[in-house]
Every structure is written in C-alpha cells, then in structure tokens.
Amino acid sequence: MGSLPFTSGQLLVRGTAVALSLALLCACSTRLAPSPSSSAPLEQIHDDPARDAQLSLLREAHRAFAQERYPAAALFFRRFVDSTPPPRAPQSAEARWWLGRSYEQMGEYRAAMVEFRALATGEAGGDSQAQLYQQQALDRLDQLRQIPGGSLATVARQVAVGLPLSQLPPVSAWVAWLQALLKIGVTTVLLDPAGSDQGNDRSLETIQAFAGVAHLAGFSVWGALDLHQGRGIALRPEWLSRSLAKNGAVRNGHEPGGTPAMLPDPLHPDYQAVIAERAIMLLRAGCDGILLRTRETQGFAQDFSDGSFQRFASAFGLTITPQQLLGDAAGGEAMEYDRESTYWRWVGWKARGYATVAVRIRRLIRDANPAGRLLIEVHGSTVSEPLTGLEQYGEDLNDLFQRGGGELVIRTEGSKRPALLEQVAQQVGSSDRLWLVRPVTVPDTTPLAEWTEGLGAVTLEEEGGNQLLLPRSTGSLP
Numbered sequence: 001m002g003s004l005p006f007t008s009g010q011l012l013v014r015g016t017a018v019a020l021s022l023a024l025l026c027a028c029s030t031r032l033a034p035s036p037s038s039s040a041p042l043e044q045i046h047d048d049p050a051r052d053a054q055l056s057l058l059r060e061a062h063r064a065f066a067q068e069r070y071p072a073a074a075l076f077f078r079r080f081v082d083s084t085p086p087p088r089a090p091q092s093a094e095a096r097w098w099l100g101r102s103y104e105q106m107g108e109y110r111a112a113m114v115e116f117r118a119l120a121t122g123e124a125g126g127d128s129q130a131q132l133y134q135q136q137a138l139d140r141l142d143q144l145r146q147i148p149g150g151s152l153a154t155v156a157r158q159v160a161v162g163l164p165l166s167q168l169p170p171v172s173a174w175v176a177w178l179q180a181l182l183k184i185g186v187t188t189v190l191l192d193p194a195g196s197d198q199g200n201d202r203s204l205e206t207i208q209a210f211a212g213v214a215h216l217a218g219f220s221v222w223g224a225l226d227l228h229q230g231r232g233i234a235l236r237p238e239w240l241s242r243s244l245a246k247n248g249a250v251r252n253g254h255e256p257g258g259t260p261a262m263l264p265d266p267l268h269p270d271y272q273a274v275i276a277e278r279a280i281m282l283l284r285a286g287c288d289g290i291l292l293r294t295r296e297t298q299g300f301a302q303d304f305s306d307g308s309f310q311r312f313a314s315a316f317g318l319t320i321t322p323q324q325l326l327g328d329a330a331g332g333e334a335m336e337y338d339r340e341s342t343y344w345r346w347v348g349w350k351a352r353g354y355a356t357v358a359v360r361i362r363r364l365i366r367d368a369n370p371a372g373r374l375l376i377e378v379h380g381s382t383v384s385e386p387l388t389g390l391e392q393y394g395e396d397l398n399d400l401f402q403r404g405g406g407e408l409v410i411r412t413e414g415s416k417r418p419a420l421l422e423q424v425a426q427q428v429g430s431s432d433r434l435w436l437v438r439p440v441t442v443p444d445t446t447p448l449a450e451w452t453e454g455l456g457a458v459t460l461e462e463e464g465g466n467q468l469l470l471p472r473s474t475g476s477l478p
Helices: 008-027 049-066 070-083 089-105 109-120 128-145 171-183 200-216 269-284 306-315 322-326 333-368 386-393 397-403 414-428 448-459
Strands: 159-164 188-192 220-225 240-243 260-264 289-292 373-379 407-411 434-441 466-472
Touching: 049 070, 049 089, 070 089, 070 200, 089 109, 089 128, 109 128, 159 220, 171 200, 171 448, 188 200, 200 220, 200 269, 220 269, 220 373, 269 289, 269 333, 289 333, 306 333, 322 333, 333 373, 333 386, 333 397, 373 386, 373 397, 397 407, 397 414, 407 414, 414 434
Parallel strands: 159 188, 159 466, 188 220, 220 289, 289 373, 373 407, 407 434, 434 466
Antiparallel strands: 240 260
C-alpha cells in the first residue's frame, strides 16, 4: 500500500489536531522534573537539521520520562534508537538504557530485558560513556532475572479503555477527555473503527489525528480488528462460511441445510489479505498495537467454506465431504470412531489456521513498530474448558500466546476474574502479557465526559493484572 489517502478537504482536522497536540503538551508539563541523573548532558543545537531533530527527540523523550509519561517516553526513545546511525554510540546507548527503564515503569519487564540485553552485547566503540551504560544494563539484567516471572505483584498494572470510533468526542474535546483519562489511571485508548459511518479514509484520518494528540499525552493507542465477524468490512459472497446445522435447527445465525452465513471464513486467503491490509492501515495511522476481537457466537468448528474444507482434506489425504464429517451421524460404531477422530483433526487444523493469521499480523506489527503489540481476545470459558473453547471459538491459548507472540485479553464476568487470571498465568507461564476485560455499562443518555469520570471507581478496584474496560450499552457502544 501507499501512503494514507488524505484529501485536501481533510486538512482542517489535521491542523486542529496539531494545535490540540501543542496545547496538551503544555497542559501536561506541570510536573516537569530534571532529566535523569545518569543521563549524559545533551549537546547544543548545531546547524545540521537532521542532528538537531535527533537531539530534540531525545530531549522530548527525557521530558516525557521525567513527567512519568512512560508510554510516550518509550515511543520517543524507540524512535531515536531506530533512527540514529551507528557512529552515535554514546547517545544510542543512552536512549536504549532509558527505553528499557521506560518499559520497566510500564510493567513490561520482558521488553525491558530485551533492550538491556541488546545494550549489554552491543558495540561501545571504545567510548567510556557507552561502556558505562553497558555495565548498568548488565547489572539491571541481573536484578530483573530475580523477579518471579509469574507473580502478579511484580507487574505494574495497566488500564486500557475501549471506544468505538463513532463515539470518540469531538476534536475540540480531545484534550479534556485525555486529561480526564489520565486522572483515573488509564494508559491506553483502544479505538474500534468498525461501524463508523465516516468511511475508511475518514476513519483512518481521525485515528491518525487522535493518535498524535494521545501520544503527546503519554497514551498508547490501539486499533481493533474483527476477524471472526468481519464488522466494518464489505464481505464478498465467496468469503462467507456455511454451517451444517444438525437436526434442522438454526445455529449461530446460519440457516439449516448449509446455506451461506453472514460470518466470514477466517481461513479464506483473500479475506486474510484484506485483514492484513486493514492492519497495515491502522499501523500507518499511528496505532501502537492491534487487538483481534474474539468470536461472539459458538460454532467455530461447524463453520466452513468449500475452499478451506478442500485444503483440509488435501492436507491429510482424505476423501470426505463436509456432510460426512459435520452433518448428522451415520453408520456403525467403527464408523463413528473414525469420524470422531477426523472431526477433531479438522478442529485442530482450523484453530491452527487462526493462530497462523495472528502470527502474520504480529509480523506486520513488528515491521512497522518493533515495540508494537498484538492482543488477542479470548473467552474465559476456554480456560476452564479448553476443548470447548477450541471447538466453539477456535481458541488454543498456548498456540495463540506462544506461537502468536501476542498478549491474551480474557473476556470474563463476575467475581472469578482474579482466580481466572492466575489460572491462565499458570497455563501459559506468564502474567505480564495478560489482560482482563472489564465490561462497564453506560446509559445512552450519559455524556461521555461524565461516564469517563465514573470509570475512576472501576480502575481503583484491586483485582490485580491489566484491565481493558469495554463499554456496554443498550445503544451503539460495543
């Protein structure tokens, strides 16, 4: 893809966003502290524009760290590290050290250790200052290795709030809204462009403008992708799945007899290409991460398209039809056994294909932003009943977590959230990459600013772990 297709008629919003960014930067500068003591003195501005821009970026990174705007600091330090040529070893070492420290403050210890390890094993070029940072990185690595990886108490909790793009406040209210989110401890804003009536181009422009303002305030911005339902995507007939509902019953929006459903087949290669294109567009618009929404209804294993089923049969050398495998049972006990074994092979093959899509999106994120994040929403029931989750939602927690390389966002209800989080941490061997979805209800008539203030009580509840607050309402909120 090329650059985002912005038209000249859209420049007004972009100009307004820039002005708001400057206003927000000033508004957030009340706690300006001195630069970190172990940071080397920054050079004076010179006549080289590129060098001056790099020095200004490093100054802004230190400013954000001193103001405790750690996501913004990590963003600025990362940009400096990625754009500074190798001969600038001392400043590169300085920026990478504070990048690791920024990740620590955000509770992302694994990411911090990656940066410290890269610093400790890099070339210092005989520079004493760079060698000092390398020694500090080695010492910090030793300290971080002593932190129990599975302990929830060692992770600084992050809080994200999700919002449909259509519910985003007017541009003139962005600053006030972001300041209100800062007060209640929110660190990330998740925007869902699905269902927006602005059109793809206008939606992307809005996301880009908002991301610029949010980054200056120290927020991360994520974009949501709906792979399973295909919301916000013009689905072609050949992408749609079918389902052989048993006993003539209607299941999950499918009509009996295997007629086309409104759900896309996530394994269709052309549909996957569209999903990848959407991911790239969100990343180019400034998103720091992408959330893959979970399947809303059961029936993952029953859904199929002719193309995906043919690929499955070919992969295992089978001569079988969807009706034989997924239709009403027929035959004796021996036939039932073979059919059952083949059925679970199909379930595992299809779930593996979904994890492969997650891997593809993760690579796109890393290509665009090495510090970018992939988040995969899963059902809480998958934790307690793995086979049910695999069959009904296509969720294999270990495959999505380890192979997909993302973070798990667990959708659950009620008082079982902390115990469920601990159970997932034991299954996947980590807790710092886990999030709990916390549904929050908001009436349609409540102004967004008032609703935001009410979230403060939710964010203060001690449940441990990272939280993603998703609004639920009787109207258009998801």
